[in-house]
Amino acid sequence: MRRPNFLYMILALGFAFLYVPILLLVIYSFNASRLVTLWGGFSTQWYASLLGNQQLLSAAWLSLQIAALSATGATVLGTMAGMVMARFGRFRGRAIVGALVTAPLVMPEVITGLSLLLLFVSLEDLIGWPEGRGMTTITLAHVTFTMAFVAVIVQSRMASLDESIEEAAMDLGARPAKVFFVITLPIIAPAVVSGWLLAFTLSLDDVVISNFVSGPGATPLPIEIFSSIRLGVTPEINALATIIVGLVSAGILAAGLWSARQERQRRRDEQLARQGAGELMPISSPPQDAPPH
Template identity: 55%
Template sequence: MRQAFASFSPVRVASLGVGFLFLYIPIVSLVVYSFNASELVTVWTHFSLRWYAALLDDAELIAAFRLSLEIATASGFASVVMGTWAGYVLARMRRFRGVGLYTGLITAPLVIPEVIQGISLLLLFVEMAKYFGWPAERGMVTIWIGHVMMCMSYVAVIVQSRVRELDPSIEEAALDLGATPLRVFFTITLPMLSQALIAGWLLAFTLSFDDVVLSAFLSGPGSTTLPLVIFSRVRLGLNPEMNALATLFIAVVTIGVVIANRVMLRAERRQNGG
């Protein structure tokens, strides 16, 4: 124990402290100034909830938030379903014809810039509308497709790493007792993957909710997501209302992370028989 504490030299502690200050001082200042009554972002006058009340009267922000929430939720579930199958195949079925192409297609969205993905999907939808009449206009569905394409790869990587850690003897025992492979997957494998599925859903939800580039290419009139609204307003100048909105997001994300960690810890204890 003493050796562990001795390894933290003053230089290391100071470096770590500077790093945390660099990361969290801007966030703390943003939260503090969200309770500022002044219209100037960097000039403090007195405590007020003025900008939180202004959020409730901002119809554009509320509509954009609702759209982003619907797309992110749908993208999270679709990405978990598709990414789970993709990750399971990558982990368990490593040798089949075309495995290299399959792996490349699954991991491509991780390395291809979002700008390229957005342009490619935009051209695809334009050509599809020309020849098939769908989509008639870009909106929620086209944004959802783009987000699922991006997020599915992240979920597949998470599930793949978790599947490789599983003990295959448990599934083999179930097969020996007469269970079908499909029943083994849903009854045994999926419960053991619950933590990876929760982590994958949270990551997919966050990536979708926070996306700007793909949404900018795939959105149309009347389908502007919240990040696009925020980006367009910030370009015109800093607004204290954005500080209040960011503070609400920080609070929601913090609560969500704490709840998710507790759920995952409880699931881990149950699996370990604790």
Template identity: 70%
Template sequence: MPKSWFLRIGLVTGLLFLYLPILLLVILSFNANRSVAVWSGFSFHWYRELFNDQQLLSAAWLSVQVAFVSATFAVVLGTLAGLMLARFGAFRGRALFSGMVSAPLVMPEVILGLSLLLLFVSLEQLTGWPEGRGMLTIILSHITFTMAFVTVVVQSRLVSMDASLEEAAMDLGARPAKVFFVITLPIIAPAIVSGWLLAFTLSLDDLVITSFVSGPGSTTLPQVVFSSVRLGLSPKINALATIVVAIVAVGIIIAGIYNARQERMRQLDEKMAAQG
């Protein structure tokens, strides 16, 4: 019994530590006063100020565009890499390939950002592409490090997947491509969705790498927020953060419902296959 109470207290403490600051941020976004120490009443004033701040809105829109494109390409490349590591066995160069895919997971962002900057500068001097630093270089950089996270998620799902389903489909005459799109892809779809959401979040949140590879006219939301914190935090940032929290919460709920549905379908398919 004491052990149970200790675990419950630890769980509650951890949840409060994580979510209480977010709750305070949401509450203060409706504060009429600029100071976070004085509550002057409920107001939507800072939300109106936010929607009138074109710099902040432009940075937010750029971050969303970069995150969406980066996450989409990272999912495609990460799924192919995860499939290769999980299904192709001990091929020549596997250790090198696995190490290169996993390197962004353990490499400090400062080193990764600096190396990408040097790469883009060298390419521009040799080939003229990419021309300067901007949205394209940010997207390429974000694909580089988010792909590693997608690979880990998809590979772990493929490893735990029952390979007999694919073997049975091929025994019945299905080609490998059809097996992948009809059998494998629907089963690993929850992992792909999770990987996309993870890549989107990491890209949207990145500051260090983006600071190295961005240029004039390509300022992302984390850069604007960081600059505004250094000069004095505006309550408009609280309003923006509240909107982001609301969007993320809705996305998590939708993803949870989708994953639960896919898992039920997978279990039903496996049960029918076992009975057949």
């Protein structure tokens, strides 16, 4: 059926709304003029200038470290939470557990950041840890609000997973831990990777919560950029943003190709398993005629 041109127009407007600003940022990172709104010719001088800006590079490196650590921690905790919500069925307090897991999705970041700040201050007064505000507090804060996104993704994937595959493995003598690492985890691996990438992205561009739990010695890149643009956007920021866009795009492309490859492999394995099961089914012999009386 031929689709109306109106739908294609809406699709084009949606993509333009999302990606034209990013495209303009990439274009103006090669601007020879120091004024980011005035095109002065093609130049790569701001990329060379970025290499000498230690303040921006240090903030970017700190943000990448925090994002990697928080995404890994959020993936571990979110995967466990998603499996509990998908596999444990109904139990007393399930509604409360589900609300607590998904609360960071709807909680305003101002409230989350303020509550975590009060928590860290109270812990420092009671046990002396964490000492001050820095990379540790930012990482813990990011794990707190990103694990909810991972839990929702993993739970949705676990809900569509056929439990008979796991039950068959346990019937053959496999222990639950082995079933998880050999059967369950490879099947839900695309969802786990997607959750890690989402948590990494959310941590990398967070401003509000990081503003509450960061200290003078640890300034992530979003806060550094937010502070500097009050005096105007510099071409070095455009260059750094272009590099980050390139790295994130490459990571998403690699993850998408890997997920597609895993899905094709899973379908081949299921097809081979069905064929093998069909070959092992006993062939019933035709009914014999009853002997004459």
